[in-house]
Amino acid sequence: MARLGKMQRELLKSARSKQATVLYPFTKDGLNIPKGLRGKWVFKNPDKCTGCKICSRVCPSGAIEMIECRPDDVQTKTGFRPICHFDRCILCGQCVESCPRDVLDLSGEFEMVYLSRDAMIIE
Numbered sequence: 753m754a755r756l757g758k759m760q761r762e763l764l765k766s767a768r769s770k771q772a773t774v775l776y777p778f779t780k781d782g783l784n785i786p787k788g789l790r791g792k793w794v795f796k797n798p799d800k801c802t803g804c805k806i807c808s809r810v811c812p813s814g815a816i817e818m819i820e821c822r823p824d825d826v827q828t829k830t831g832f833r834p835i836c837h838f839d840r841c842i843l844c845g846q847c848v849e850s851c852p853r854d855v856l857d858l859s860g861e862f863e864m865v866y867l868s869r870d871a872m873i874i875e
């Protein structure tokens with residue numbers, strides 16, 4: 753009987769309290785995304801890249817490839833720029849920490865579903 757009383761109290765408490773879950777993926781309102789989340793790899797300041805290649809050297813999974821700058825790309829000092837093969841990225845943040853020009857970032861974007869590996873190349 754005491755158990756039943758406790759259950760009733762819990763039910764009343766839940767009925768009166770704010771909703772604890774959100775209707776994700778129909779809405780993102782109310783999602784508690786932690787600060788500092790290591791999400792999708794992005795170019796934060798692409799114009800600042802010098803093409804120094806430090807990011808590709810420190811990447812433990814070989815996710816960053818340096819390619820020659822194409823005519824429409826930001827032209828770097830060395831003539832090379834990084835692209836990310838995101839399927840290899842382990843979101844360690846080494847490239848972000850090591851870049852002397854604050855070019856790269858791991859964003860708060862956590863929905864990372866792709867239909868092919870080609871779609872995971874971030875240029």
Ligand code: SF4
Pocket residue numbers: 800801802803804805806807808833834850851852853854855856
């Ligand atoms: S992103 Fe940063 S570390 Fe990588 S090549 Fe450009 S400047 Fe160098």
Ligand code: SF4
Pocket residue numbers: 793810811812813814815816836840841842843844845846847848
């Ligand atoms: S976050 Fe880590 S694994 Fe991903 S590209 Fe940067 S260094 Fe490589």
